[in-house]
Amino acid sequence: MGNPHILAIPYPAQGHVIPLMELSHRLVDHGFSITFVNTDFNHKRVKDAFGNKVEGEGSIHLVSIPDGMEPGEDRNHLGKLNDGITNVMPSEFRKLLKKINGFEDDKISCVIADVNMGWALDIAAEFQIPGSAFWPASAFLLALLLSTNNLIDDQVIDKDGTPINGEKMIELCPNTPAMHPKNFLWVSLGDFTTQKITFEFSKRNIKTIKNVEWLICNTSFDLESGALSFFPQILPIGPLSATNQLEPLTGSFWPEDETCLKWLDQQQPSSVIYVAFGSFTVFDPIQFQELALGLELSNRPFLWVVRADITQGTGCEQLYLKGFKTRVGSRGKMVGWAPQRAVLAHPSIACFISHCGWNSTVEGLSNGVPFLCWPYFADQFIDETYICEIWKIGLSLRGDEKEIITREEIKSKVEQLLKNDSFKERALKLKGLVMNTVKENGSSNKIFNDFIEWMKSDKS
Structure with a gap:
């Protein structure tokens, strides 16, 4: 048996691909090999941006699956993108897992999926592959999504996610940002249809990750003690950028002008x-x-x-x-x-x-x-x-x-x-x-090392 083989799948947007790529590089440092799954559209952008640097990343293997959108369609239209992800990507992901696991000596030992791709963890479970969820944004935003049902019960929002009183500031828990409900993630994306699709999309993903053993987040206790104390199931392993290792392959969609x-x-x-x-x-x-x-x-x-x-x-x-x-x-x-x-x-x-x-x-x-x-x-x-x-x-x-x-x-x-x-x-x-938190014996570093041990253990 070679190195443990991790499959990583980000939500197909730049702000999600980069931190999961950073996490993948950290895992390579600990002896893992990574299959990194972009959409076909973003895979081409990463390869075009990085050229021969992509081929040189021996332990990170870039693969892709369709996102369900036509070549000329606007991937910044999140309603359409989320629809495509929901309706097309799961069956394509299932095919990919089946293909990779057909090779006896290099089976996937764990799937790390962006919380916004929660369905990938359900499919991993069908193959009896352990899964963990990765959240690339603030723990506070994840806490807000985890509180969706409470917000509906408390009549802050209706069943479609629309604020009932958009002018009243709410504070989810102590030492966290007070928010206008009109700035909730799904509300701020534009038209009502996009809001409704994104709200349903988020609710489905949150339901999927409720029982996941590892819910890791690109943050630290020093940055977000309020949200992390309130939701102890969110495990901070970041900030990943504070490790200060500059890798040649960042997952950027555009060529970087050095x-x-x-x-x-x-x-x-x-x-x-x-x-x-x-x-x-x-x-x-x-x-x-x-x-x-x-x-x-x-x-x-x-x-x-x-x-x-x-x-x-x-x-x-x-x-x-x-x-x-x-x-x-x-x-x-x-x-x-x-x-x-x-x-x-x-x-x-x-x-x-x-x-x-x-x-x-x-x-x-x-x-x-x-x-x-x-x-x-x-x-x-x-x-x-x-x-x-x-x-x-x-x-x-x-x-x-x-x-x-x-x-x-x-x-x-x-x-x-x-x-x-x-x-x-x-x-x-x-x-x-934050530099101390990612160093040896720092709080994020300890959780990250425990995560590594879990992925290397026999989890069956």
């Missing part, structure tokens, strides 16, 4: 504003231009990640205001996608203007970087509250009466954040705590 690291080398320590909004955020042209002008007005060097699809309709090249690139000159560096963990670890970074996705949040705080928060949707409002009100390592950017975050607001908040040393001091203190 020229920005050389540019950062030429900047002063703690001088650069890093600006990145993840894989989903879309700006209208006016907001894009205000952001550009705000960065210009700041009079500081900035590194700005501008995805090709970050603006509605018009390509971003047409939206840079006349003379903008000339005026900012070498003070501004724009790239299509960045090696974010390496960027945030760079000594020249002063602060992070972020959409506050959980990966970006934990990558920033693992490097002691203060934040300016600009959430877009889903759990990003929760993470903003953590950053600004609970950990106090950042400030929120506020829209005007037209909900535009103006150039003046950007300039003013950058100055406020960087002229007040207490944000950086608290960020460095938090960094120290």
